[in-house]
Amino acid sequence: PETITVQELSNRMAERATEVIKQLMKLGVMATINQTIDADTAEVVIQELGHTIKRVTDADVEMGMLGLEGNDEVNLIPRPPVVTIMGHVDHGKTSLLDAIRSTDVVRGEAGGITQHIGAYQVNLASGNKITFLDTPGHAAFTEMRLRGATVTDVVVLVVAADDGIMEQTIEAINHAKASQVPIIVAINKVDKPDSNPDRVKQELLQHELVVEDMGGDILCIEVSAKARTGLDKLEEAILLQAELLELKANPDRSAIGTVIESKLDKGRGSIATVLVQKGTLKVGDIFVTGNESGRVRALMNERGQQVDSAGPSLPVEVLGLNGTPNAGDDFVVVESEAKAREIAAYRGHRDRELAVAAAGRGSLEQMLAKL
Numbered sequence: 001p002e003t004i005t006v007q008e009l010s011n012r013m014a015e016r017a018t019e020v021i022k023q024l025m026k027l028g029v030m031a032t033i034n035q036t037i038d039a040d041t042a043e044v045v046i047q048e049l050g051h052t053i054k055r056v057t058d059a060d061v062e063m064g065m066l067g068l069e070g071n072d073e074v075n076l077i078p079r080p081p082v083v084t085i086m087g088h089v090d091h092g093k094t095s096l097l098d099a100i101r102s103t104d105v106v107r108g109e110a111g112g113i114t115q116h117i118g119a120y121q122v123n124l125a126s127g128n129k130i131t132f133l134d135t136p137g138h139a140a141f142t143e144m145r146l147r148g149a150t151v152t153d154v155v156v157l158v159v160a161a162d163d164g165i166m167e168q169t170i171e172a173i174n175h176a177k178a179s180q181v182p183i184i185v186a187i188n189k190v191d192k193p194d195s196n197p198d199r200v201k202q203e204l205l206q207h208e209l210v211v212e213d214m215g216g217d218i219l220c221i222e223v224s225a226k227a228r229t230g231l232d233k234l235e236e237a238i239l240l241q242a243e244l245l246e247l248k249a250n251p252d253r254s255a256i257g258t259v260i261e262s263k264l265d266k267g268r269g270s271i272a273t274v275l276v277q278k279g280t281l282k283v284g285d286i287f288v289t290g291n292e293s294g295r296v297r298a299l300m301n302e303r304g305q306q307v308d309s310a311g312p313s314l315p316v317e318v319l320g321l322n323g324t325p326n327a328g329d330d331f332v333v334v335e336s337e338a339k340a341r342e343i344a345a346y347r348g349h350r351d352r353e354l355a356v357a358a359a360g361r362g363s364l365e366q367m368l369a370k371l
């Protein structure tokens, strides 16, 4: 059943909560400000107070709360592509990421200890930037996709030239296809004497991936993460693919992003790595993320350095969360703490309702466990 808290109902009517509570008392309903009432009761109260009823979907409510309704396709400027590297176990995903990271022109100057955060941006000598997501496997990618979080613009499919297409390669292809994300193939380990890139290209045909030299449109680059060859070509291919996608975002608005990973740090509390997708995130910003809220206390880049702000496609570690969100949760800057708390409470309430509804189909024990 649809419900609403007294607080929320009064907010939406711009009436004082005490006014709503008074009306409820007239109906014989004793409720405090944080209690929920059902939609039918709410309807009577709304009419009594001379307001009109407009029932909206959860999504509408959220968009309204978050201030995301309306056209925001303004001030669009190009943004760096966001890339996820996928492939079979041991085919060299981590090695390739490390090798690409070593081509970062800013990294050398800045020095410092490389933090292992789940996403980082590489600054190329050409002045271009590419953001890589270091997802710990397909599970994270799938989970994000199920949550409707589309953060990846391009998938780089790593296939070891001495091993060819394997089970997880096929899984990766299927994930990328299901999310309609273009694939670039990186045939890795070409330094190995038993490597056979042509065989890999043949095998790709069986999965409807026709590479360029075979008359198709799939970009395919031969690389060696170990010998560090082909990396510039791979980066070029990513940028070319990005150009075709015309990736753009408005940096001049409050930030919207997605949580890539999160953790609870003993000293610093909850920390989330957030990929900013629109707008610019700044220290001091108030936000909602999943069922949590907070105020940005500090932003850190992948080198562990504090930064004041982060624009589109830049991943940052965010400090100042009231709780730990989940990977794939949205991250939205809102205008006030009251708004942030209201949305977090609304979502928490909705999730509990969903849990109860789901439990209704299960046993009592399951229901109690979920509560």
Ligand code: GTP
Residues within 6 Å of the ligand: 087, 088, 089, 090, 091, 092, 093, 094, 095, 096, 188, 189, 190, 191, 192, 223, 224, 225, 226, 227
């Ligand atoms: P998982 O994270 O376990 O799925 O593996 P991965 O895909 O990240 O592979 P990883 O980078 O750990 O590399 C696996 C092994 O292959 C390591 O022993 C690497 O040294 C080796 N390797 C990676 N790239 C190359 C390469 O280009 N050439 C050669 N010869 N070996 C490589």
Ligand code: MG
Residues within 6 Å of the ligand: 093, 094, 095
């Ligand atoms: Mg790895």
